Amino acid sequence: MNDIYMDNNATTQVDPEIVTAILPYFTEQFGNPSSLHSFGNKVGFALKKARKSVQELLGAEHDSEIVFTSCGSESDSTAIMSALKAQPERKEIITTVVEHPAVLTLCDYLATEGYTVHKLTVDGKGRLDLDEYAKRLSDKVAVVSVMWANNETGTIFPVEKMAEMADEAGVLFHTDAVQAVGKIPMNLQDTSIHMLSLSGHKLHAPKGVGVLYLKRGTRFRPLLRGGHQERGRRAGTENTTGIIGLGVACDLAQKYMEYENTLVSKMRDRLQEGILAQVPHSFVTGDVNNRLPNTLNIAFEYIEGEAILLLMNKVGIAASSGSACTSGSLEPSHVMKAMGIPYTAAHGTVRFSLSRYNTMEEVERVIAEVPTIVAQLRKLSPYWGANGPIENPEQAFAPVYA
Ligand code: PLP
Numbered sequence: 001m002n003d004i005y006m007d008n009n010a011t012t013q014v015d016p017e018i019v020t021a022i023l024p025y026f027t028e029q030f031g032n033p034s035s036l037h038s039f040g041n042k043v044g045f046a047l048k049k050a051r052k053s054v055q056e057l058l059g060a061e062h063d064s065e066i067v068f069t070s071c072g073s074e075s076d077s078t079a080i081m082s083a084l085k086a087q088p089e090r091k092e093i094i095t096t097v098v099e100h101p102a103v104l105t106l107c108d109y110l111a112t113e114g115y116t117v118h119k120l121t122v123d124g125k126g127r128l129d130l131d132e133y134a135k136r137l138s139d140k141v142a143v144v145s146v147m148w149a150n151n152e153t154g155t156i157f158p159v160e161k162m163a164e165m166a167d168e169a170g171v172l173f174h175t176d177a178v179q180a181v182g183k184i185p186m187n188l189q190d191t192s193i194h195m196l197s198l199s200g201h202k203l204h205a206p207k208g209v210g211v212l213y214l215k216r217g218t219r220f221r222p223l224l225r226g227g228h229q230e231r232g233r234r235a236g237t238e239n240t241t242g243i244i245g246l247g248v249a250c251d252l253a254q255k256y257m258e259y260e261n262t263l264v265s266k267m268r269d270r271l272q273e274g275i276l277a278q279v280p281h282s283f284v285t286g287d288v289n290n291r292l293p294n295t296l297n298i299a300f301e302y303i304e305g306e307a308i309l310l311l312m313n314k315v316g317i318a319a320s321s322g323s324a325c326t327s328g329s330l331e332p333s334h335v336m337k338a339m340g341i342p343y344t345a346a347h348g349t350v351r352f353s354l355s356r357y358n359t360m361e362e363v364e365r366v367i368a369e370v371p372t373i374v375a376q377l378r379k380l381s382p383y384w385g386a387n388g389p390i391e392n393p394e395q396a397f398a399p400v401y402a
Contacts, residue, residue: 003316004362008202009151009179009295009353010320015204018248022206022241033238034229043240050247054211057250058196059187067212067233068243072178072199073102075212076145078223078234079174079195080106083143084115085221087172090142094171096120096128096157097338102197103145103176104334120146125287126155126339133162137169144173148180148196152335152351153286154295156184160191167192172218178202182253183260183292194218200242204355205249209242256356264354265293267363271352272296274367279374281389285341285349294355299341300348300374302383302393308350311373317366320351344383344393 005013025046031039033047048063055063069075080093080103095107097119107117118136120128128146137144144166149156159175166173174195177186181196182203188196195218200209214220214233226235276282281301300308305321312319332346341349352366378384383393 001316001365003318004358004366006317006319006352006354006358006362006366008355009154009351011201011207012204012355013357014206014245015249015252017252018205018245021248022245025241025244033240034227046244046247047238047240050243050250053247053250054198057181057186057254058198058213059185059189060213060215061189062216064231065188065214065216067214067230068238068246069210069212069234070208070236070239071210072100072176072197072202073210074223075197075199075210076100076102076174076176077106078212079197080110080143080145081223082195082219082221083172083174084110086219087142090140092116092118092136092138092141094118094120094133094136094141094144094146096122096146098122098126098150098152098155098335099145099147100151100176100178102178103147107145116140122338124339124341126150126153126285126335127287127290128157128162130158130161130165134165137166137171139170141169141171144171146173146175148175148177148184149292149295150286150335151179152333152349153297153339154179154292154353155286156180156290156292159193163192163194167194179292179295182249182257183294185257188213188215200246200249203246203249203253205246206242209239209246211246260356261293264356264358267358267360268294268296268352268354270360271354271363271366272298274363275370278367278371282374283345285336285339294353296352296354298350298352299336299345300350301342301345302381302389303348303374303377305347305349307377308348308370308373311376312350312366312369315369315373317369319353321349 029042031043033044051063051066054066111117148159163173172194176197178199181198194215196213198211201207222233224235285297285299309321336346
């Protein structure tokens with residue numbers, strides 16, 4: 001039996017069609033696109049085509065608005081740093097408490113450098129309060145950076161509305177759309193979004209390529225200075241295979257988006273219903289009525305997400321947990337904390353993120369395995385007694401976060 005991959009918000013399989021398309025650019029078509037000979041010209045032409053494909057997927061007005069970078073994190077950093085450098089008199093940033101570390105870590109660093117960072121809070125379903133946002137907008141703010149969709153819960157933010165509000169206040173608006181591109185139809189030319197980040201490896205392109213969309217006329221300062229690549233907006237010889245692969249990925253995303261939004265969400269919904277029906281004391285986190293079609297984040301109360309993942313891995317199922325285990329601690333994720341998910345549930349969150357490569361048979365296999373795993377772990381849990389959760393489990397152990 002094949003292993004089941006349901007961790008597509010972490011990274012995706014490169015589409016075989018993309019692999020075929022980029023292979024010649026490792027061998028016979030290896031030129032540097034800046035070179036003035038046929039080797040360079042052929043690759044330059046392929047990059048132009050890729051830029052057009054990205055433009056079309058994003059609904060951008062012009063292909064010159066597409067700047068290729070190395071990843072989503074670089075695009076996020078470039079956007080935020082550019083806004084600060086271009087407007088040195090503005091010392092405030094607005095973002096949210098649930099951004100990816102690509103934005104939050106940079107903002108925390110900038111706070112140590114004297115900038116004021118306003119982090120908008122979310123409610124129990126991970127939703128923002130636009131009144132709180134409106135109060136923060138002023139001519140002291142250099143940039144607003146708000147993700148289009150959350151990587152852990154899939155919750156979608158009203159970025160088009162927020163960009164309009166920023167524009168009316170004369171503030172630059174950036175969105176980290178790393179999880180949204182290819183899943184949500186976009187027509188950026190009709191929005192007030194000034195800058196947008198995307199990452200190739202989240203939409204079946206290779207790793208090591210990203211895009212910063214820069215609306216025409218947006219004040220800009222490059223992060224990487226050097227050669228004249230990307231019209232002087234991002235120095236460094238282009239990752240030609242990555243960019244060409246991303247172009248094909250954008251074409252495929254256009255083609256599959258409707259499929260993803262119907263069949264993938266059907267699989268996701270069946271997974272949700274199948275698990276919740278069999279596992280007591282479990283619930284979906286985030287905004288179930290407004291989330292990415294592929295994402296399901298379930299909190300299994302009274303057990304650890306990592307333990308669930310390990311046992312799922314043993315039976316060939318790959319997903320991810322919300323805990324920041326990479327930091328060496330088992331703290332619940334900042335997203336779960338921000339939503340106020342109780343301690344005994346925030347530790348037990350598991351994110352299933354599907355793609356067009358998943359099948360209903362796989363979904364049924366996961367539904368068959370997960371309840372047994374959860375029951376097995378609950379037997380070992382200090383919060384769990386002979387007949388279910390112990391009395392006052394919240395008070396049984398001191399919470400590690402306030
Ligand atoms: N932003 C979001 C919302 C993400 O989910 C990720 C990756 O998980 C990133 C940014 C960073 O992207 P990259 O890995 O391409 O740097």
